[in-house]
Amino acid sequence: MTLSPQLLGRLALLSLAAGLLQIAAVSQVSVLGVRADLTPLVVMSVGLLCGSVAGALVGFGVGLFIDTALLQTLGISSLILLIVGYGAGRLRELRDPAHALTPVAVGAAGTAVAALGFSFVQFLLGVDAPVSLLLIREMLATIVLNALLAMPVYALVRRVLLPLLPGDPRRRRRRAYMTGGLSPISRA
């Protein structure tokens, strides 16, 4: 899929808004002791809607913004979120999933990859303190919470990007249903 300058601009704004919203609001709201992480969901949504290159670029950008704004070790979130975005994009390019619940499954998987990847990198860099088994419970709870939020986040991202998308899975599915599956899959 070709990334037009308008689409790139909108993706940049989306990344910035997602990062700010995560830091200023979502991270400070605890639901039954668990905090949602919107960043893998936004990156996953962009990957599913725009493909692997856009997913990877947005993942890298959002990760870099989060690491910079929170004075964390630069490069960790970028690396992990670009993998999430690229993976979601490749899923779209190879399988073209059109099921309505795809964002939920991919959102949960993306959050799991982000949480496990982050922990893995932390262990590689060295952890001075003992690690509680509750870390696993925390990760699982975040994955469940993010899975619940995946649909609305995907819908919001889709709404923002829709005017610039050549081939949206849901539109393709509807068109294929109406024309007996004779519609071209994508203009890209």
Added chain:
Amino acid sequence: MYKQTVRRRRAVLALLVALSLTLLTAYFGEPAGGALHALQRGVLQVLAPIQEGAGVALKPVRDLAGWFGDTLHARSERDELLRERDALRQEVISNESAVADNQRLRRLLDLDRAGISAYQPVTATVIGRSPTVWYSTLTIDRGRVDGVRVDQPVISGDGLVGKITAVSHGAAQVTLITDHTSGVSARVVAPGANDRANGVYGVVQTAVGNPQDLLLNFVSRTSQLSRSDRVVTAGSRSSRLESLFPAGIPIGVVTRVDDEELSQYQRVHIRPFADLQRLNFVQVLTRPAVAPAARAQSP
């Protein structure tokens, strides 16, 4: 055409991965005053007002979510508080005589008589929070211009919160005591006049993944600790190696003691007094931890 698309996709992926790894390596290797750290502080300075504005605008949403959580917890919390009230009522009676002793001893030791206000606390609003369990950090809306400096202690109304680890012009980063890099020298204060556990020292560290469970390490197996013993900051124990934290700031209460047979030390679990999950305001102690005249000598 297809091959060109594949090549471009792989090139972008390789470039971004290489860029991430380069950033990671460079950042990890450079000192705190390096270019990347300075860049981060600059970005924080630019973002702080935006974060602050967004935080104010989204406060009703946070409050609404907090209200749901509070309601769910209210019943169990009420029962717990009633039990705690009964225990504290008995404790207050036995403490009254201890308070008089304590004041006399404090005068003798010439320790902090003016309390926390002597450390010129600066009240700050929390404007950001790290989304991962690995970085237990907050961003606050006070910075260098307010007298905030790196390594200054941060407290809330309930107890110790953490310390300042980075400062920009108008904002600062607080690393919480639940961060895996954190360590605070602490001592145990037994309730009432009982001196069974008084004078036991250790280092408070975190158990990653459980913000409600801190660990008091390096406590000798011969020390007799029990539930409801309080843990406070130890403060300076040497005039040469000052602690960053003033003595006597509450950290938490002992919840469990693990006596490991093969270890020289026992592991003491502490529940922090400060609710580190729901901090809206904190105070930064902007004066040095211990004035030279008030340094306590090593016990």
